[in-house]
Amino acid sequence: MVTEASNTSLLPFLIIYALFFAVYLYYASDLQVDLYYLIKAVLLGIGGGIALVVAGHFFIYLFPNLRLLFRELISIVGGLTVTGIVILSLLSGVGEEALFRGVIQVKFGLYTAAFVFAVAHLPSLALIEIDKFTKLILFVWTFAAGVFLGYMKEYTGGIVAPAIAHTINNLFWFVIAKFHKGDW
16 A cells, blocks of 8 residues: 555656556557557566666676766655555656657657657656766766667557656666665
């Protein structure tokens, strides 16, 4: 059960991601519901989510300063219950993919959507004291993840696969941030 504090902290996310999804539904030309598409998209989404998590671990291994970002994640998910973390993961995975892959990619192309996706993840970096090189690495990683998610959308023809992959990735990192004890 989500606590009152969790509901309050999730409300801005709920509103923002609901707006993202509404914009997607308004512009969507790639809505599909056939069984073959759904099976392919779900399986690809699960595999893609696992691939993002593994690649994220690799990036953190190569660039240990990225661990400093867990402070920000802890500030976001620290007060949430497990249910709140699941809800936030779903909202961000589906909402962001609806906007970036479902609208921006369709209107402006895959690389533009990946670039905007990476830029959109930068404002929160102003709150974290990390060097410019680490910020650049995070930008490159987020851009690469956006390209990967964009190719999933292109391959499947819809946003289900990238939304599942994004949700799995966020869920993993949010849970790690919530429950990891000690220095990462």
